[in-house]
Structure formats: C-alpha cells, structure tokens
Amino acid sequence: MKRIHRPPQALKQELPRALLLERLARAQDHKLVVLLAPSGYGKTTLLAQFARTSPQKVLWLSLQEDDADPAMLRHSMALALSSLELGLDPSSPLRLLAQALNTIPDNLRLILDGVQHLGGEAGRELDSFIDALSEGHQVLLSTYMDPPIRLARHLAQGTALLLGPDQLSFTPQETELYLQARHYAGNALHAHQTLQGWAAGLALISSEASLHYAPEDLILESLDTLPSALRKHLPQAAVLDVWSEEMAAATGIPLPEGWLDEVRKLGLPLTPLGAGRHLPHHLMTQTLERELKKNPELYRTLHTRAARKHQEQEENLRALQHFLKAGEHREAVQLAERLIEGYSQRAELLLIRQVLQDFPLEVLSDTLKAQLAIAWIETGNGKAGAELLRSVEHLQTPQVLYHLGRLYSRQGRREDHVQQLKHAEHSLHAYPRDIRLHWLKSHALMNLGEVQEALQSAQQAHTLALFQQAPVEVGLSLYIIANCQEQLALLSEAQQTLRQALLHFETLKMPARTITILNDLAHLHLRKQEYEEARKLLERALPIARVERNSFLAVLLETLGEIHLALQDLSGGMDHLQEALQHSQDTGQTSLEVRIRLTLAESLCIAGRPREAAQHLAFCTPPPEKFSDMHRFVEGLLAFQQGESREAQRLFETLIGQDTVHALRAESHLAELERQQGQLDSAALNALKRHLQNHPEQHQLRRDHHLGLLLHNKTLAFESSALQKPVLKIFTLGRLKVLTAAGDLHLPFAKAGELLVWLALHGRAHRDRIVDALWEGSREEKHVGYFKVAVRKLRAVLMEHHPSVLNPLPFENGQYSLSPELDVQLDALHLEHDPDFDLAGYQGDFLPAFDTEWILQHRDHLRECMVRLCLTRARNETHLTRALQAYQKALQLDPLSLPIHQEIIRLYHREGDVQLSQRAYQQYARLMREELGDHPEPYEVLLSS
Missing domain, CATH: 3.40.50.300 (P-loop containing nucleotide triphosphate hydrolases)
Known part of the structure; x- marks a missing residue:
C-alpha cells in the first residue's frame, strides 16, 4: 500500500x-x-x-x-x-x-x-x-x-x-459557523448542546432536519433513508473493525456493490483511512450491533466468521474478541491457550492479561486462571491476582508452586522468608529438576543472609537450564547468580554475569526480561559513582517497564532517585522516589514501600521538612528486621536536624561497630556533633577519613554533603574527589575560548557561544528574556526556532565534554540555565567582582567578534571596570614600573581620559624623572588641542593642582 x-x-x-x-x-x-x-x-x-x-x-x-x-x-x-x-x-x-x-x-x-x-x-x-x-x-x-x-x-x-x-470538540461559535456553511436549518445551539461539539455528529445531523432524538436515533434515522436492500444487511457490518467493500465481501456480508459510498453520503461518523477503508465511530458500531443482536443466530455466525477471517490473517487478538462475542468459548479458549503459550515464553504479561481478562472466569481452565493470576500480580493488580492464584493452588504445578512461593516475600519479614524456603524445599521434593523452584530457594536463602548457599542453588538452576536447553531459564539463572555475586561483594564478577544475561535476552529479543538486569547494572555503576552510565541504563529500562506495566517499575524509579540524591539533587531525587512509592503501593510491594519511605524520610530531613519525614518514618514503625538499621539511622537524622543532640547521639551510637553504610554515616554525624561542641580531635577525624576512603558505598556517603564537618574539611576523600564538580572555564576578554578538563570545547556556531556566555553571566532565565537579548528584542518565530537549535547544539557539545553531568543545560519550570553540577568560571565575572583580578587576564575587549546590543553595553561596562581596577592598582603600587604598566593599561582602554594622562605626568615628576614627565605632558597637551579643541593648563600649574 x-x-x-x-x-x-x-x-x-x-x-x-x-x-x-x-x-x-x-x-x-x-x-x-x-x-x-x-x-x-x-x-x-x-x-x-x-x-x-x-x-x-x-x-x-x-x-x-x-x-x-x-x-x-x-x-x-x-x-x-x-x-x-x-x-x-x-x-x-x-x-x-x-x-x-x-x-x-x-x-x-x-x-x-x-x-x-x-x-x-x-x-x-x-x-x-x-x-x-x-x-x-x-x-x-x-x-x-x-x-x-x-x-x-x-x-x-x-x-x-x-x-x-x-x-x-467544536465550540458553540464553531458549531454555528460549521452548520451555517452546510446550510443547516435547525437550531445550532441546540445541536451543539445535544452532541457536545462532536464534529462527526454535527456532520451527521447537519444533513437531517430533526434534533429531537439521541445520537443513536439520529444514526438510525439516517440509516432508514438507505435503499431497503442495503438497510436490511448493514447491521451485519458491525462485525467489521474497519469498513471497506472488500472486507465486507470477504466476510460474506451480502451488501450491494457501492454500499460504502451510499453510507458515506449520509454523513455518518466514518473516519477515512485511505485506500477505500473507513473506521466507523463506536456509536455507529454499537447502534448496528444492537440491531444485529436481535437475530442471535446471525450475530453468532457473523462474529464466528469474522473471527476465523482474522485468524487466517494471523490477527489473533481480534479473532479472540469476535469468538467471545459469538459465545464460542471453546474456540476462544483454544485460541487463548495457543496465544499464551508464546506470550508466556516471552514474558508478555500485559498481553496475557489482555487475552484473558474479558473471559468469564467459569469458562477458563484452572491453568488459564493461573496464567491470568500471575499476569495480574505482575502488572499491578496484585490483590486480585493473589486471590485467584490461591483458588487454583490445588494444581500444584511447578509454575503455580513457584508463584505461590513468591507471594511469601511480599511483606519482607524474616518469618515469611523462612516459610518461603520451606515451601521451595517441599516443592523441590516433588519437582527436583524444576529450574524456577531452585530460583525460589535461592531467593529465600539470599533474604535470610545465607548468600553462599543461595549462589549454589542459583548455579544448580543454571546447570539444569543448560542441560534442558531452556534459553529463557539460562538467562534468568545468570541474573540470579549475579545477584548472589553482588551480595558477596564480587562486583566485577557480578557485572560480567549481568552483561552476559543482558546480551542473552537481547539476542532472544525479549525486552521485558532485560528490565531487572538493566536496573542491577545501573546500581553497580551507581556504586562506582558512574552516574551517567547508570542513568543511560535506566533510560533503556523505564520505557519497557512503563509499557509492560511491570511491577519492577517502582525499583527502577527508586534507583533513578538514588542517582539524583548522590548528585545532591534533592528535589529531583524525591520526585522519582515519590513516583516509585506510588507504584510500590499500587502493586502491593510492602517491603519495597518501606525502603522507599525510609529513603524519602531521610531526604526530607536533609531538605528541612521534618514533619513530612516523621510521617513516612511513622508508617515504617516498627520496621521489618532487614530495615532496622536504616530506620534507626533516619530516626537519628530526624533528631539531629531538629536540634535534639542527645537523642541523635543515642540513636547513632547504637549503630557504631556494625559493618554497614548506616554505621559509617552515623559515625560522620557523631563527629559533626563533636565538631559543633568543639570536641573533635585530629585522631578521630583521621579515623573517619580512613573509613570514608575505604567504604564501597560512596554514592550513599555523598548524601551527607550538608554536614559542616564535610563542607569545611577538604581533606576528606569523598569531598575532594567524589563531590568535585567538573570545571567549565569561559574566556571572553579577547577571543571567545572555552576550556574543560578534556581540552578546548569547540562551539558549533557563534550563537551557541553567545548563549553560553549569556547564561554564565546572567544565570537562570525564561526563553523570552534570552531571545530578547540575543536577537535584540525580536521574538519572531524564526529567531525562537534558531534559539532552540542553539540550545540543542550547545547541550550536545557540553554533554560530550561532561558525560558525568546528567543535563548540562536543563530546561526547568520554563527557564533555561547551566547545570549547578558544573563549576562555571567566567573571566568577565571575575573582573567585575574580584579585586585581585590579574590585569594580564584582560586580553582584549569583551567578545570583540560580536556586535549584539547587550554585548556592546557589557563591553563598555567591563572597560569601565578594568579602568577603575587599573587606576586603583596604580595608585596603591609602590613600584614605579608596575604602577606605570597599570596606568598605561588604563590609558589603552580610555585614551581620551585626561585624569589618567595627568596622573602619569605627576607620577614621573614625583619619581624625579622630569624628562619623561615633560614628554608625557606634551602628549597630554597635543590631545587637548587636537582631539578636544582646548588649551592645556601650563605644566607647572598641572603639577601643583
């Protein structure tokens, strides 16, 4: 076509x-x-x-x-x-x-x-x-x-x-204009109110005189004007998803040739799709469907026929819908079983749900009920899925046993993991070669802290998968092995195994299976402080999880929140955590919800919002055993932020001596309390420094950047390295030049350079303000478009040179800015605000190759700043040569300045060099006569004034 x-x-x-x-x-x-x-x-x-x-x-x-x-x-x-x-x-x-x-x-x-x-x-x-x-x-x-x-x-x-x-929808005014153009004789306002501005409905009624019926009646009234042979058989077209002469004939509907043109002439709600195909509005299909149902046998026959036609064209989902309408449940179930066999292998849980959810439950086999239950659990309807799964637990198939076992871990309590392990071991007695049950056992062991045993169980599952030539199970077993390796601190091995699993599922073209792998890889990069790599992996996983409505979406969002927190972006981190919390609640993941709430509570404490932090903390009280340390730390942090030093000290001290990141963070906060009280000695500080340098969870330590101890002590490892911002040096005094740690940054074109300097100089601003400046008050669409190109190009080149910065040129709340993650150093700002500015840094005028009005104005302003700085330096300088150099620099910038000439004349005279003083006076006198048309005062008078 x-x-x-x-x-x-x-x-x-x-x-x-x-x-x-x-x-x-x-x-x-x-x-x-x-x-x-x-x-x-x-x-x-x-x-x-x-x-x-x-x-x-x-x-x-x-x-x-x-x-x-x-x-x-x-x-x-x-x-x-x-x-x-x-x-x-x-x-x-x-x-x-x-x-x-x-x-x-x-x-x-x-x-x-x-x-x-x-x-x-x-x-x-x-x-x-x-x-x-x-x-x-x-x-x-x-x-x-x-x-x-x-x-x-x-x-x-x-x-x-x-x-x-x-x-x-049409507005009342549009309805009136439209109906007038179509010479409609009725009440336009009444027509608008009746159809609520529905364009297709207005097109329909504008060909009829009566507005006394519902839209369905208007459709019927129009249909009744059709030739009798066409009108008699048209309801059969309700079984067609798309209307065309060919499709009607192929389905065996006895409509006369040219029937579609006859219907179109009535102005009925049909959307043209091209090639003689039209989509009927649902109102029209429903109207015809009701008529067709009056003949149950024909209704069943046509939908069955349509189903088989779709089957021939391999449009199985549409075929299934028609079988269900026809009441052909036996054929519908058979088709569903064939579809689900493939979907299950590919973990297309959303499609499994779509296939089965319209069936009456009583016509589904227990096996299909189990499939629907699993799909519900994994796509956000956990409660209904768990109830349905328990209703078919008598099946005792490996798949049912596996997913029943997974239900144990939803609360995250130790006793639940113990029960899960017993369930897995009992199930393995019946099915010792079932790979999934070995996964279940490994999962339970890992949650119970028996990681070496968990690894052995996962490796056994992998061996079985290879022997059984089960490609999906091979990949999933690799994933579980990697989890165990990470728990055992075998990070390089875990990363290698995860990449092997990722490549495996990508080769199988099973994107849904890559979600958890991408998240775990991102988390490994996060632990190594490779934030851009972690973000890119999550950006690959999130679209898949959203489309699939995968329950793991909450974990992906949690990891993304952790990245922002590590980058000290509290606002962005909490936004992602809030979204993660909502998804964990929607999918009934109680244990995950507790973990997210505790991280949110911690972030809210640091953000100075203790009341909200306390609410999240209260929800998690008492905490599950595996979150007890995290809970106690957040309690201590809340007390610390509220100035309750003794309570904070008590809570933090309960964590000391444990080999956890929360213990080290508690140690940092205890040291901060001692610093505030003037009791922190160098030995304690050095001990803390060693701990910080050696701990693998640097990304979590970065959350404590707010501590005065860490802000003021530059010797601490993660303050001097992990928190160091990438530098962007912009030289504007002379030829525009931009330097990064990687070398010169080559700007794509002049306007991108001008935009960079403007943002560095003025900070965050709305687009209109920037366009006004860069295009001298013009807001023509072409200039707005060119501005967007400049932003696009500048962002790309900044990202290329600073890959660790998530977005070097963010657009937030309608404003553009340079990222706060960058250490932007602009020579023009130093000249304005730094009294120790190196005069040699003034290599020329501000952006001499540009002539935009704002640049010309700022160029004059910076010249004045430089002249004032030169004069100040010259007057305070005790060394003759350096004083003269400063005066000469000022004179280059302002050659008509009489006071500068006069000060140079007096300086030479004061230093006893009368010859140079008089020569300088001669230049001054020539300037007065030739440039200013005035008579200079005598040499002696100038010296004495």
Whole structure:
C-alpha cells in the first residue's frame, strides 16, 4: 500500500479551527503534542490544517497496521524523513534517527497520524525517538486509543501537550459557523448542546432536519433513508473493525456493490483511512450491533466468521474478541491457550492479561486462571491476582508452586522468608529438576543472609537450564547468580554475569526480561559513582517497564532517585522516589514501600521538612528486621536536624561497630556533633577519613554533603574527589575560548557561544528574556526556532565534554540555565567582582567578534571596570614600573581620559624623572588641542593642582 507522506488536502466545507491552530502554534516549546480522542473529532483535519499553515518544515506520516511491527515503523519513519538525507540505514533504531535530526540546522515538525496502530514494542521505539529529540523539533501524534508511549511522564515533565475530546470538540461559535456553511436549518445551539461539539455528529445531523432524538436515533434515522436492500444487511457490518467493500465481501456480508459510498453520503461518523477503508465511530458500531443482536443466530455466525477471517490473517487478538462475542468459548479458549503459550515464553504479561481478562472466569481452565493470576500480580493488580492464584493452588504445578512461593516475600519479614524456603524445599521434593523452584530457594536463602548457599542453588538452576536447553531459564539463572555475586561483594564478577544475561535476552529479543538486569547494572555503576552510565541504563529500562506495566517499575524509579540524591539533587531525587512509592503501593510491594519511605524520610530531613519525614518514618514503625538499621539511622537524622543532640547521639551510637553504610554515616554525624561542641580531635577525624576512603558505598556517603564537618574539611576523600564538580572555564576578554578538563570545547556556531556566555553571566532565565537579548528584542518565530537549535547544539557539545553531568543545560519550570553540577568560571565575572583580578587576564575587549546590543553595553561596562581596577592598582603600587604598566593599561582602554594622562605626568615628576614627565605632558597637551579643541593648563600649574 502506498504510504502517505503529505497532509490531506482541505475538504470542501472544512472549518478552519483558528483557536486550536493558535494553541498548537503557542505549543512550540512542547516536544510532544498528542491529539487523543475517538474517531470523528477532527484530529486528522486539525493536524492537516496546522501542517499547511506552519512556517516550520513539516513532514507527515500516516501510520498503518503494519507499523505495529517495529521494523516496519523504522522503515516508514526513515522513508518519511528521506528528504533530509540523514545518511542512516532504514533499519537503524529510531533513537539514532532522532540523534541525526538533532544535528540538522533546521527545526522540524513530524506528524504521525494514526498512532493507535502501534503495538507495545513499536511504541517503545517511538518513545525512544521522542526522548532523544532535543530543542526545536516537535512530534505531533493523533490516536483514538491511549498511545503506547510514556505520555504521563512527558506531561509531568511539562514537555507534552495533550488535546482530548474536550479540547477538540467544536465550540458553540464553531458549531454555528460549521452548520451555517452546510446550510443547516435547525437550531445550532441546540445541536451543539445535544452532541457536545462532536464534529462527526454535527456532520451527521447537519444533513437531517430533526434534533429531537439521541445520537443513536439520529444514526438510525439516517440509516432508514438507505435503499431497503442495503438497510436490511448493514447491521451485519458491525462485525467489521474497519469498513471497506472488500472486507465486507470477504466476510460474506451480502451488501450491494457501492454500499460504502451510499453510507458515506449520509454523513455518518466514518473516519477515512485511505485506500477505500473507513473506521466507523463506536456509536455507529454499537447502534448496528444492537440491531444485529436481535437475530442471535446471525450475530453468532457473523462474529464466528469474522473471527476465523482474522485468524487466517494471523490477527489473533481480534479473532479472540469476535469468538467471545459469538459465545464460542471453546474456540476462544483454544485460541487463548495457543496465544499464551508464546506470550508466556516471552514474558508478555500485559498481553496475557489482555487475552484473558474479558473471559468469564467459569469458562477458563484452572491453568488459564493461573496464567491470568500471575499476569495480574505482575502488572499491578496484585490483590486480585493473589486471590485467584490461591483458588487454583490445588494444581500444584511447578509454575503455580513457584508463584505461590513468591507471594511469601511480599511483606519482607524474616518469618515469611523462612516459610518461603520451606515451601521451595517441599516443592523441590516433588519437582527436583524444576529450574524456577531452585530460583525460589535461592531467593529465600539470599533474604535470610545465607548468600553462599543461595549462589549454589542459583548455579544448580543454571546447570539444569543448560542441560534442558531452556534459553529463557539460562538467562534468568545468570541474573540470579549475579545477584548472589553482588551480595558477596564480587562486583566485577557480578557485572560480567549481568552483561552476559543482558546480551542473552537481547539476542532472544525479549525486552521485558532485560528490565531487572538493566536496573542491577545501573546500581553497580551507581556504586562506582558512574552516574551517567547508570542513568543511560535506566533510560533503556523505564520505557519497557512503563509499557509492560511491570511491577519492577517502582525499583527502577527508586534507583533513578538514588542517582539524583548522590548528585545532591534533592528535589529531583524525591520526585522519582515519590513516583516509585506510588507504584510500590499500587502493586502491593510492602517491603519495597518501606525502603522507599525510609529513603524519602531521610531526604526530607536533609531538605528541612521534618514533619513530612516523621510521617513516612511513622508508617515504617516498627520496621521489618532487614530495615532496622536504616530506620534507626533516619530516626537519628530526624533528631539531629531538629536540634535534639542527645537523642541523635543515642540513636547513632547504637549503630557504631556494625559493618554497614548506616554505621559509617552515623559515625560522620557523631563527629559533626563533636565538631559543633568543639570536641573533635585530629585522631578521630583521621579515623573517619580512613573509613570514608575505604567504604564501597560512596554514592550513599555523598548524601551527607550538608554536614559542616564535610563542607569545611577538604581533606576528606569523598569531598575532594567524589563531590568535585567538573570545571567549565569561559574566556571572553579577547577571543571567545572555552576550556574543560578534556581540552578546548569547540562551539558549533557563534550563537551557541553567545548563549553560553549569556547564561554564565546572567544565570537562570525564561526563553523570552534570552531571545530578547540575543536577537535584540525580536521574538519572531524564526529567531525562537534558531534559539532552540542553539540550545540543542550547545547541550550536545557540553554533554560530550561532561558525560558525568546528567543535563548540562536543563530546561526547568520554563527557564533555561547551566547545570549547578558544573563549576562555571567566567573571566568577565571575575573582573567585575574580584579585586585581585590579574590585569594580564584582560586580553582584549569583551567578545570583540560580536556586535549584539547587550554585548556592546557589557563591553563598555567591563572597560569601565578594568579602568577603575587599573587606576586603583596604580595608585596603591609602590613600584614605579608596575604602577606605570597599570596606568598605561588604563590609558589603552580610555585614551581620551585626561585624569589618567595627568596622573602619569605627576607620577614621573614625583619619581624625579622630569624628562619623561615633560614628554608625557606634551602628549597630554597635543590631545587637548587636537582631539578636544582646548588649551592645556601650563605644566607647572598641572603639577601643583
């Protein structure tokens, strides 16, 4: 089928959506715009109008069902963008396509019409594309189903705009204009109120005179005008997901030739999909479905026939829905069993849930009930899943026994882990060669602290998996082995095993299985203070977990929060932890919820919000045994922050002597209490220093950066190294030059350099203020677009030179700034504020190659600063040569300054060099006569004045 890469042409009586077009134009700062509404709300029409009126380059792609395949989506996107000549292989991942777009000199609007056709994996590809796009580019999507991307996250970050039915509906004024254009004779206001601005409904009723019925009645009234043969058989079209002449004929529906054109002439709510295919509005399908149900035998026959047709086309999910409508539960169950066999192997739990949740439970076999229960547990409906699983525990299959055993660990209590171990060992007596039960035993042993035994059980599972040639189980066994290795502090071995497991599942093309592996790898990088590497791994895992609604999403968000806390970004860290807390509650992960709450309580203490910290702490009291040390430390921290020194000291002292990171952090806080009381001696400080240097959990130690002890003692290891910010030196006095630890930073073009200097000089600011300065008051769209290109290019080059900084040029709360993680050193600021500024550092005027008004003004200001500094130095200088050098520097900057000439004349005379003094007077006199047209005072008078 020929792909459409241009917006549809305007319809004859199309209504211009002026308000919405203006809103879309104002949304230029949103990277993502989503039109989400049922068919008939004018999504495609609006996007086409926007495409035709946009001054920015627009590329259009009409998605089709084939694009549910990620490979086909990549090919379609590459073809749509082929005119840009990016030089990428059409099969390249979409994130590489986005990175290539970030290098082009123009800003692009990419419109994807019909995103409902994408599946979960294709949605993840699209999400990676959107994430990788930088400033200036924009993606606009239309869909009548929730798009398979992380829309909630984009909305929360303020990078997306969502227009739903409420926004897309016609306003009363638009309804009136639209109906007038269609010569509608009825009451336009009544029509608007009846249909609530539904564009397709208005198109429908505008061809009819009566507004006294519900929309279904209006549909029926229109249908009754059809020829009798067509009207009689049209209800059978309700079984078609998409209407076309060919599909109706293939399903055996006896509709006359040309029936679709007859229906379209009525203005019924049909969305054109191209190639003679149309999507009926759900209201129309429901209306026809009710009529078809009046003939139960025909209803069952047609849905059965439609199901088999979809089966032939390998559209099994649609086939299943039709079998269920037909009441053909036996065939539906058989199809579900075949589908789930593949989904289960690939851990496609969301698809398992989708397949089974519409079945009446009584028609499902116990095996399928177990599958549904497991899918519910893993995708966020833990309570219902646990109840259903317990209802089929009599099956005693290895799979059921394994997941029943997993339920024990949800509370995180030691006695639960003991019961889990007993359950695993008992189950292994019945199934000694079941790999999953060995995993269960390993998990229980690990939670009980018997890690060496846990490793042996995991290795036994791995041996069984290799022997049984079970590829999925091989990968999962590797993952469990790596967990044991990490617990045994075999970090290099753990990292190697995890990467082996990750490669294994990527080769199997099973992204859902990579989620936990990516998180554990990220955590290992976090422990090594490799924050950018850890973040990149999480960015790969989070989209998969969100689409899959995986219960492990809470852990991923917790790890991301830990990264931000290690970087001393309290606000960002707590935001991610709050989201992690919500997900842990939604999925019933009580033990995880306690851990997240304790980390939140700690962060809230440091942020000076003790009341909120106390609330989280109270929820965790009494704590599970494995969190008792963490709980006691946070209690001590709360007392410490509230000034209750004795209570804080008591709690911290209970942790001393243990080999945990909380014990060391307690030791740091005790030392801080001693410092505040003037009792900290050098021996205690040196002992603390040794502990800090040798402890492997440096990322957790960095959370204590607020302690005065650590702020003021630069000899402490993690203060001088781990907390050291990367330096960005900007030289503006003379030729613009930027230095990093890696060497010269080559700016992509002049405006990017100007932007960098402006942000370094002025700090955080809204875009309008920056554009006003850099483009001298102009806010034309082309300048705003060029600004975004400059931001995009500058951010990319800063990230290249500072990979440890998460975002060197953040855009937060509508403002741009340079990251506080960077130590920005600007010579112009030193000149303004540092009385010890080295005069040799003034290599020339401020940004001499630029002529923007703000630069010219600041150039004059810095010249004045330099002149004042030179004169101050010269007047305070006791050495003649250095004083004269300072005066001469000032005179170079302000050659017409009479006071400087006069001071040089007096200085030579005061030092006894009359000849040089008189020569300087001659230059002064010439300046007075030739430049200023005045008569100089006599030499003797000047010396005596």
